[in-house]
Amino acid sequence: SQQGEEDPQALSIQEGENATMNCSYKTSINNLQWYRQNSGRGLVHLILIRSNEREKHSGRLRVTLDTSKKSSSLLITASRAADTASYFCATADNYGQNFVFGPGTRLSVLP
């Protein structure tokens, strides 16, 4: 089964609202990364958070990591129509191996 599982599978919000996506994983990790993918295109790296970090910010993005619960969340504040995409979490173990992507959350931001 997938190491990373995003939740929800799909999310639809209005422009200006905040969007929160969650990711759960099963085994010990070195880091967790969030990516965005516009339909049929390459993945864009958003944020990498390491296992000894609890929170990271980048512009309108905020990522948290709870290693005790083996979960992470991605918050997009003040969403825009251009944020419409699929969002994936991915994990890597301490050996820099075992790269596993979750099935993704499809975010739709309505104008």
Next chain:
Amino acid sequence: DSGVTQTPKHLITATGQRVTLRCSPRSGDLSVYWYQQSLDQGLQFLIQYYNGEERAKGNILERFSAQQFPDLHSELNLSSLELGDSALYFCASSVGLLDEQFFGPGTRLTVL
């Protein structure tokens, strides 16, 4: 633009054939990863190379092979192609083993 280039962008071929996908990592990146993305399987890690050496293997079929050359570009070879191999194939690169991965635009493979 991530700085990772992949060729070709599109590839249409027939079952039983063999194809080679090429990837050039970002300047300075030593690690190259290959992924397959299909509608039913999602994004699957295939294989990773670091500075010319195979580092990690994922769900890569025996019909598939890859290598990383001294100039750090990488090729993914797919042989005895089946209809189910139709997918987007992504290459990604990173500086080291535990760093952000930067993805190329992908190669869309269609097997008829």
